[in-house]
Amino acid sequence: MTTPLPAAPPATPRTRLWTPAHVLVTRSAQEHPHTAEILRRCEAAGVDDVELLRGDRITGVRGETERETYARAKATLAVVTSPASARKLDPIPPSADWRVDLARGCPAHCQYCYLAGSLSGPPMTRVFGDLEEILAGLDAYVGHGTITSTNAARADEGTTFEASCYTDPLGIEHVTGSLSAAIRHVGTHDFGGPVQLRATTKFADVAGLLDLPHHGRTRLRFSLGPESVVGRFEGGTDPVGRRIEALATMARAGWPVGLTIAPIMPVGDWRTAYSDLLGRVATALEDVHDLDLTAECITHRFTPGSKETLETWYPRTRLEMDPEQRRTKRGKFGAVKHVYPDDVMDDLRRHVTDELAERLPAARVLYWT
Numbered sequence: 001m002t003t004p005l006p007a008a009p010p011a012t013p014r015t016r017l018w019t020p021a022h023v024l025v026t027r028s029a030q031e032h033p034h035t036a037e038i039l040r041r042c043e044a045a046g047v048d049d050v051e052l053l054r055g056d057r058i059t060g061v062r063g064e065t066e067r068e069t070y071a072r073a074k075a076t077l078a079v080v081t082s083p084a085s086a087r088k089l090d091p092i093p094p095s096a097d098w099r100v101d102l103a104r105g106c107p108a109h110c111q112y113c114y115l116a117g118s119l120s121g122p123p124m125t126r127v128f129g130d131l132e133e134i135l136a137g138l139d140a141y142v143g144h145g146t147i148t149s150t151n152a153a154r155a156d157e158g159t160t161f162e163a164s165c166y167t168d169p170l171g172i173e174h175v176t177g178s179l180s181a182a183i184r185h186v187g188t189h190d191f192g193g194p195v196q197l198r199a200t201t202k203f204a205d206v207a208g209l210l211d212l213p214h215h216g217r218t219r220l221r222f223s224l225g226p227e228s229v230v231g232r233f234e235g236g237t238d239p240v241g242r243r244i245e246a247l248a249t250m251a252r253a254g255w256p257v258g259l260t261i262a263p264i265m266p267v268g269d270w271r272t273a274y275s276d277l278l279g280r281v282a283t284a285l286e287d288v289h290d291l292d293l294t295a296e297c298i299t300h301r302f303t304p305g306s307k308e309t310l311e312t313w314y315p316r317t318r319l320e321m322d323p324e325q326r327r328t329k330r331g332k333f334g335a336v337k338h339v340y341p342d343d344v345m346d347d348l349r350r351h352v353t354d355e356l357a358e359r360l361p362a363a364r365v366l367y368w369t
């Protein structure tokens, strides 16, 4: 009698690399050296529809219907110069002292995408060809932070710059190179004071980053959620298992890393789902020496504007965005946000932070929101 071979473990799906179908390059962007690097990467990725525009206006992305516009925009990479608003940095609580944009827009299809309420127009990805100027502008902000620099628990991070407010910089890295350039700049430039570049991602292709001279000044965080949430709502991103592997690979290579547990949602048997998720992370990190790990916890929220846009983009979504089931929170300028009611929030917070303390005691929880 022969012993049957054990079943092979299910293969982890491959890392996704986004390749735009169309690349548009504005006239002004064509003058910048980083644009040449973007075009080199696009060519290497097999993009053959590259249009060098004679002006700075981007047209032709809108289709006959919302559906067509969405599909065309999500398949388009526009190489542009940054607007003045991207070079005058704003504070970005609770993440970082300053928000720095390497690009605006993202090719993935998350049904709760936080860009929906922030960026207007067709959802194409605009990457900034004048990256050198953007990075050169950081010096002026060093030592002036109001979020982490003035928080005793986080002051050791130095002046912090968050690069993933308006894009997923790793998701577009293989055709832009912007994240590598930013890591290299922050790691090697003399800023005259401590600094940290921060980025969060739902992607996993970190191979091209590992050998960069980061000098401990970049913290890459991986956005994680249970399969029951990620599998349903995060189209076009990398699977959770891949993200956890990428997190462990970065940590083993000596990088500061983090978990962005987001968006936290009470879906199905959520207690077990979050416990299992954090258990998987703990297992992946158990052989890492000198682990420098943080955790940021963000519950699901939406605004009237993001709900309207997301329901246009994903008309069949099963994501709960019912203001009746939420508590309304008003921002500094009266902006409305719908968050979970206090009792739900308390339950979520207690469970996730207890599990973090139990399973990942090395993780410093930076904030809960």
Ligand code: SF4
Binding pocket: 105, 106, 107, 108, 109, 110, 112, 113, 114, 115, 166, 167, 168, 171, 202, 237
């Ligand atoms: S990966 Fe992030 S930025 Fe991109 S669609 Fe998803 S939520 Fe939006």
